[in-house]
Amino acid sequence: MTKNVQNCFISILCLADFKPRPVVTALNWEPAEEKAVASPRSLAQASKQSSAGIVVEPFPGDAYIIGDVYEKSHIRREQTKSSGNETTAPKTYLDHIDQLTDNGWPQLRYLGDWMRVTTAPPKWQLLSPEAKKERASRVKVALLDFRADSVTRHDISTAAQLRDLPSDSPTAYDGLLSRLFVVEDLSRDLIETLGLNLDVDPMFFRGQLSDYIWYNTRDPWIELPEIDFVSRKRSYFHVSYSPARYFRAHKDLSLARTEAGGFNVLRRISRDAIWIPGADIPGSEVGLLRSKISFWVRPRKESSTDPVTAILLVDPSITAGFPLWGGHNDFDVCPSVADKVRARPHKNSIFEDIIYHLQSMSVEDLAIVAQDPRMLFQKPLCVICAEWQTLLQYTNTRLTQLEWEIEDPYLRNVEEDLITTLNKLHVWRRRFPLYKTIVSEVLTKVVRRQEFPFATTNSLCILEKDFELILDKLDQLHNRAERIMSVVTAVMSIEESKKALGQNRSLARLTYLAVTFVPLSFVSSFFAMNEDVTRLGRTFWIYFAVAIPVTLLALIVVRFSDTLSNIARRLLQFSATKGQ
Secondary structure: OOOOOOOEEEEOOOOOOOOEEEEEEOOOOOOOOOOOOOHHHHHHHHHHHHOOOOEOOOOOHHHHHHOOOOOOHHHHHHHHOOHHHHOOOOOOOOHHHHHHHHHOOOHHHHHHHHHOOOHHHHHHHHHOOHHHHHHHOOOEEEEEEEEOOOOOEEOOHHHHHHHOOOOOOOOOOOOOOEEEEEEEEOOOHHHHHHHHHHOHHHHHHHHHHHHHOOOOOOOOOOOOOOOOOHOOOOOOEEEEEEEEEEEOOOHHHHHHHHHHHHOOOOOEEEEEOOOOOOOOOOOOEEEEEEEEEEEEEEOOOOOOOOOOEEEEEEEOOOOOOEEEOOOOOOOOOOOOOOOOOOOOOOOHHHHHHHHHHHHOOOOHHHHHHHHHHHHHHHHHHHHHHHHHHHHHHHHHHHHHHHHHHOHHHHHHHHHHHHHHHHHHHHHHHHHHHHHHHHHHHHHHHHHHOOOOOOOOOOOOHHHHHHHHHHHHHHHHHHHHHHHHHHHHHHHHHHHHHHHEEEOOOOOOHHHHHHHHHHHHHHHHHHHHHOOHHHHHHHHHHHHHHHHHHHHHHHHHHHHOOHHHHHHHHHHHHHHHHHOO
């Protein structure tokens, strides 16, 4: 069964800008069981598809091919047979999601579509059957078991390994204080296994899927904010951030975009503007990635002695390029010369970096987990805080370079360069309100949140001052960008005024020439009225005797026109006064 969807604007955000996609017509959706349909020729020019299932941003095709928010899901309708308002116990986690979608949680519809596609649904047509299968079975989990004297790591790479964990054996929890599943990326099998075995709230997975910052009125991937009363009951939260990466050449940035297209979760990397050639290597780029990290704690009874079980979702890492300025330092005091320095994993993996910090938790920190499970999120939140501080330093650097561009006399004389500077400022002025909103939500819903299920204290409040400083710095940078914008527009106005003055001087010269030659032309025409040209030789002296004084008189009148008009005005006023 196919359905033609015509004249639909693409609404998925682009990496470099946030413009709607071109109109795409007559795109057919095919169910998963059928052979993948080859992309139309127009799509082939806009996308890059590999056997591994990598799709480069921006997405080609029709974003609403899965149906808009006011329609029933096309994917669900084709792949499953609807059974109405069935109230029997669900057989799978996906069945549970479908039941919730039909009975009060419409935003879970996108999670159901995502699980059926196991990546952003608009990519579905562009994936080969092999790529779909690989994406659906993708699992990368590090299970950390925390005991009083050790932290044990178990790497899990298949859904079967997740299902076969010895959680029900008598010795599984011996001496275990807490258990944390650190998950990189998401997939259908992973969500199905963790969601069903641990009874995870589906909204937890739903909040990790996408990186949208605004929505159209038809978007089925809309995430409406929850009222605070409801969010306080949740045993999870999401934190957004924007790590910066440096690329020596544009091809490295293109490779990073290809990597991001290979993620199951939707992540885009935005290219920053081209900056000063003298300060940056020609052709080098800085990319800003929209990322998320999510934390969930398994509900348990207050009197339960079972260890704390939690899930930490992190994004896959971009390996192309470098962490900007080499990445952040460690959070501990530098060890002394006599101490052994602990090996740290490569900073290209946020997954390994967070595990490294989690494995360094002290015995005192682990003891707090029983009182506040959020203690397991303290180290990852420190990593996010460090990423925000790096981004602020980068922003300060770029604004300083913009001020330098304004001070450069050469740039002030080139209108195009000033317009480029203005365009760079517009990008940052748009980003600052978004960044402030994200940091404010982290402060309100995560760091300052006192009410959290199964918690008697708040172990994240230690970072409150750091995020307050970040928010304050964002306000300062935003105000600074506004001031620079005013200076740039003022400089452009001054340059325009200088150009206008130069044009006026040129017009003045033309006026003097006209004043000079008009009397000469008049006199010569007057004397030319004689038909006998031979008689004009006798009157040349008359021509000059008349033309020169007339020309001088005209120049004097033009030069002192303002003065003469003032004198005439005063004489008239004096005559009028004397007459009275």
